[in-house]
Amino acid sequence: MKQELIIAGFGGQGVMSMGQLLAYAGMKEGKHVSWLPSYGPEQRGGTANVSVVISDKEVGSPVIDKPTSVIALNNPSFEKFEPMLIEGGDLFTNSNLVDISSKREDIYFLPVPATEIAKNLKMERVAGMVLLGAFITKTKVLSKDSLLEALINVLGEKKKHLIGVNEEAILAGENLIEKKLFLTK
Amino acid sequence: MKTAFERTNGLKDVDTHYCPGCTHGIIHRLVGETLAEMGALERTVGVASVGCSVLSYDYFNCDMTQAAHGRAPAVATGVKRVLPDDRLVFTYQGDGDLASIGMGEIVHSAARSENITVIFVNNAIYGMTGGQMAPTTLMGQKTATSPLGRSSAAQGLPIRVSEMLATLDGTTYIERVSTHDVAHVMKAKKAIRKAFDTQEKNKGFSMVEILSTCPTNWGLTPEESLQWVKDEMIPYYPLGIYKDLREER
Amino acid sequence: MGKVLMKGNEVIGEAAIHAGCYYFFGYPITPQSELVAYMAKRLPEVGGLFLQSESEVSAINMVYGAASAGKRVMTSSSSPGFSLKQEGISYLAGAELPAVIVNVARGGPGLGNIQPSQSDYFQVTKGGGHGDYHTPVLAPANLQEIIELTSDAFRIADQYRTPVILLGDGMLGQMMEPVEFNEKTETGDNFMKDWATTGTEGDGLPKVITSLDLNDVKLEQRNHRLQAKYRKIENNETKVEVKNVEEADYVIVAYGTVARIAHSAIEKARQDGIKVGLIRPISLWPFPKKIISDTSKNVKAILTVEMSAGQMVEDVRLAVEGKSPVSFYGRTGGIIPTVDEIYREILKLGKGVTS
Amino acid sequence: MESNRIIVTGHYGSGKTEYALHEALQKEGSQIYLCDLDVINPYFRSRDYKEELEVNGVNLVAPKGDLMKADLPIVTGEVAMRLNEKDATVIIDVGGDEDGATVLGQFAPVIEEMPYEFLFIANMNRPSVATAEKMISVIRAIELNSRLHVTGIIHNTHLCGEAVTSEEIHHGETVCQEVSKKLGVPLVATMIEEELYKEISESLIAKEQLIIFKRRLRSPWYV
Known part of the structure; x- marks a missing residue:
């Protein structure tokens, strides 16, 4: 199994850390992973994206030309990466921030109202976790446990109290997929 | 009978290549003697620069490393920072090396208060390359590259390095001395000793600027050259202590 | 020690420390700045020294000083800054001093951009600075290999008394991959540096480190010695x-x-x-x-x-x-x-x- | 030339060193010293002919050993020493232009103690002295920096071994004569290379004394 995921959005939306969390979780599962950021001026306030490869085999190119999944957190990212997605790939969006729909019929389009769900959990910052929960459930590339383990590791002692709300966010994402609360074209 | 001129252990037993009347020889001797008197030769590393004193490593009787043009303070920083604290590290630089191409290195090593000693030999001209203008060349002074005499409009004004570095908080001891007569040579030696003492006591950056001669490129006899230092250089580059924070630090 | 997820630039830094390099003189430039920052934080923890120089020129000359004093030492930069280090690299080669210089290359010429590039190949492999010299150049393709090659770079530097270049690009510096630091590392303890200028301590005559040979015959001899060394490196270190x-x-x-x-x-x-x-x-x-x-x-x-x-x-x-x-x-x-x-x-x- | 103090000066590429070598090798006696005082250029200096000079009984005064080839403006103490020896024949080969002449300044007082020849070598093919006016200005600058007076001009129009016509040499002489007249300094001789002389001697209408010399400063590719 090999997942080539691009997460894209505005700088400051947590794009880089979302990717890092997945790479970390993948590593903990003994998979081969790579994390390659787009870096440069756009990183500061402009659009930012990160390429994460999670694979059973050694990672060849860390550069992703044809993602198997895309998580888009704003319209420009949607427009840029939606056409690149492989046939049968998964396109996740934060539907509270992306108001476009995919017209491609060969992919799974999964608009997730992540911000709304996060707001209900009284912590808007966990919107990314909702999307990651949806991502791992849909693609089955990682277990929920390893994602949680990675999260515990990243949060550390100081932010241990935030584990609960993050876990709830991941579960919310998982639920959306399991209940098939998304559109497929 | 007492020998008036004894060889110091601070210098190797070889003749120097300096022209008659050039005071590099005297300055070498003063530095060598000082290190010998401090019993520091065996724990000193000198950094030779580029200029007439490029071969100073052939004369100083201690470990020496030779630096690229102007970079001696950076090299000295590298040497000093990685060796045990009891090691003394000095640079021996001319005005072209220190005040022109190496201005960045000297200013920043001073600002960092690198615990090194800089021996800065200022003779207001480029010796090595054959008498071109230096940053310290005096107004009106004719050189190969200021054939009509240095003018503020064409070549800008000379830099007073000691005064400038004294303004930096990082510097601990800075003195300008001269070698144009015996009394001043004695004073120069005291200044060199104070500078090395500053380093020995771990008090930070020390520099002695020594006004020197260049009979060959000035076109003057050795005697006239000494007079020129006195009459022309000292008025523009007044002697004295520009910074002394040895007690405060 | 298990696997850790690290950024390429950090791996270079940690690998250097594992290879027994406790001295780093650097200057920030994208896309290698994380390496400088990593060293600033990490070296004091292991009893080493990090110093930010005022320029790349100064950094390479601080390296020259530390190498003169016989220490394993490193500096790093990216293309435009690496160009500035060329003078110092030529002096290191001439004076036969060991050091490792990292180039996390970016787009050029001139200021170029901060994206990855391999356009410094000529510069690093053909000498780069003035004079007849080569520097061994190692080019890792993944982060695990950085560890191996950094260790190799220090070993080659000490064994042959030569500056060695570790060449990556912005992509390698910026990406993350799991890496594993093995217990066994090359620390350089087995290299006698009796040529180093550390103060004589009364042991023998003063030593001199220089790249200057006024005598043409002697300079040619130095060049012959360098070339013989390069042939040896070609025979033993091709990877x-x-x-x-x-x-x-x-x-x-x-x-x-x-x-x-x-x-x-x-x-x-x-x-x-x-x-x-x-x-x-x-x-x-x-x-x-x-x-x-x-x-x-x-x-x-x-x-x-x-x-x-x-x-x-x-x-x-x-x-x-x-x-x-x-x-x-x-x-x-x-x-x-x-x-x-x-x-x-x-x-x-x-x-x-x-x- | 009566004096046993001969100082050879001129602009870059005038043929100073060629003349100084020629003069030194002509001299007879045991105390002949050729002082290489060229602190300006590290190439094409008298010191490169050390062996030939020594074989012919001429002592070269120049930095010793490795320093001989250093990019350092070294003036050895021996120069002053030889200048103080009254019976010695001292030929001084000075570096180019007024910059090279500066080095003489330190010796001016001791040189002036005895009669001396201060010869200016002129190659009319060098743009900086191609007219009488320009040549005078170079001579003046050299005199100012060396603190000595030019006592004679030696005309040496050449193209570093390439053929020069007798007309060119004639023209050169005419300009030098003009300078000589204006400055009141004699035009001592015209130098001409042996091989060239053989080729053009028939058409050469030299008015001055000729110095036929064997060219020593040659490019490495000359066979």
Whole structure:
């Protein structure tokens, strides 16, 4: 199994850390992973994206030309990466921030109202976790446990109290997929 | 009978290549003697620069490393920072090396208060390359590259390095001395000793600027050259202590 | 010690420390700044020293000083800053001082941009500064390999008393991969540095480190000594990875991160029944001439892929000496060649089209 | 030339060193010293002919050993020493232009103690002295920096071994004569290379004394 995921959005939306969390979780599962950021001026306030490869085999190119999944957190990212997605790939969006729909019929389009769900959990910052929960459930590339383990590791002692709300966010994402609360074209 | 001129252990037993009347020889001797008197030769590393004193490593009787043009303070920083604290590290630089191409290195090593000693030999001209203008060349002074005499409009004004570095908080001891007569040579030696003492006591950056001669490129006899230092250089580059924070630090 | 997820620039820093390098003089420049910051934080923890210099010129000369004093020492930069270090690298080579200099290359010429590039190949492999010298150049393709090659770089530097270049690109510096630091590391304790200027401590005559030889005969002797050393390095330190070359009709030569992309393209081609192999020079100098020369006798064509307008391809052609056609595909300006692009170039080889 | 102090000066590429070598090798006696005072250029200096000089009984005064080839403006103490020896014949080969002449300044007082020849070598093919006016200005600058007076001009129009016509030499002489007249300094001789002389001697209408010399400063590719 090999997942080539691009997460894209505005700088400051947590794009880089979302990717890092997945790479970390993948590593903990003994998979081969790579994390390659787009870096440069756009990183500061402009659009930012990160390429994460999670694979059973050694990672060849860390550069992703044809993602198997895309998580888009704003319209420009949607427009840029939606056409690149492989046939049968998964396109996740934060539907509270992306108001476009995919017209491609060969992919799974999964608009997730992540911000709304996060707001209900009284912590808007966990919107990314909702999307990651949806991502791992849909693609089955990682277990929920390893994602949680990675999260515990990243949060550390100081932010241990935030584990609960993050876990709830991941579960919310998982639920959306399991209940098939998304559109497929 | 007492020998008036004894060889110091601070210098190797070889003749120097300096022209008659050039005071590099005297300055070498003063530095060598000082290190010998401090019993520091065996724990000193000198950094030779580029200029007439490029071969100073052939004369100083201690470990020496030779630096690229102007970079001696950076090299000295590298040497000093990685060796045990009891090691003394000095640079021996001319005005072209220190005040022109190496201005960045000297200013920043001073600002960092690198615990090194800089021996800065200022003779207001480029010796090595054959008498071109230096940053310290005096107004009106004719050189190969200021054939009509240095003018503020064409070549800008000379830099007073000691005064400038004294303004930096990082510097601990800075003195300008001269070698144009015996009394001043004695004073120069005291200044060199104070500078090395500053380093020995771990008090930070020390520099002695020594006004020197260049009979060959000035076109003057050795005697006239000494007079020129006195009459022309000292008025523009007044002697004295520009910074002394040895007690405060 | 298990696997840790680290950024390329951090790995270089940690690998240097593991290799017994406790002194680092640096100056920030994107995309290697994390390395400088990592060293600033990490070196004091292990009793080492980090110093931010006022310029790249100064940094390399601080390295010269520390190397004179016999210490394992490193500096790093990216292309424009690396150019500034060339003077010092020439002096290190001339004075025969060991040091490791990292270039996390970016787009050029001039200020260029901060995207990855391999356009400093000529500069690092052909000497770079003034005078007749070479620096061994090691080019890792993944983060685990950085650890191995950094250790190698210090060993080669000390063994041959020469500056060694570790060449990466912005992609390698910025990406994250799991890496594992083994217990066993090359710490350099087995190198006697009796030439170092540390203060004589009364033991023997004063030592001098210099690259100046006024006498032409003596300078030629120094050059002969350097050249003899370079021949020895060529014989002992050439490093290359070879994949699927034996039965191949075509071979791609690529190094660093580009070799990984090329490898993905090769896999795709092999699935389609095209027999393509990969030669990945790991040491760019010494260049693995022999394997390329030998391989060229048995293949239909060789393709060189670089993130440059064509630099390493010149060395490939010199090695091939006309024994097979050599084509080139490159992207510049910080654009990374894609798997598909390289795949299309492979297809062209099959049709006998050479660019 | 009566004096046993001969100082050879001129602009870059005038043929100073060629003349100084020629003069030194002509001299007879045991105390002949050729002082290489060229601190300006590290190439094409008298010191490169050390062996030939020594074989012919001429002592070269120049930095010793490795320093001989240093990019350092070294003036050895021996120069002053030889200048103080009254019976010695001292020929001083000075570096180019007024910059090279500066080095003489330190010796001016001791040189002036005895009669001396201060010869200016002029190659009319060098743009900086191609007219009488320009030549005078160079001579003036050299005199100012050396603190000595030019006592004679030696005309040496050449193209570093390439053929020069007798007309060119004639023209050169005419300009030098003009300078000589204006400055009140004699035009001592015209130098001409042996081989060239053989070729053009028939057409050469030299008015001055001729110095036929064997060219020593040659490019490495000369066979």
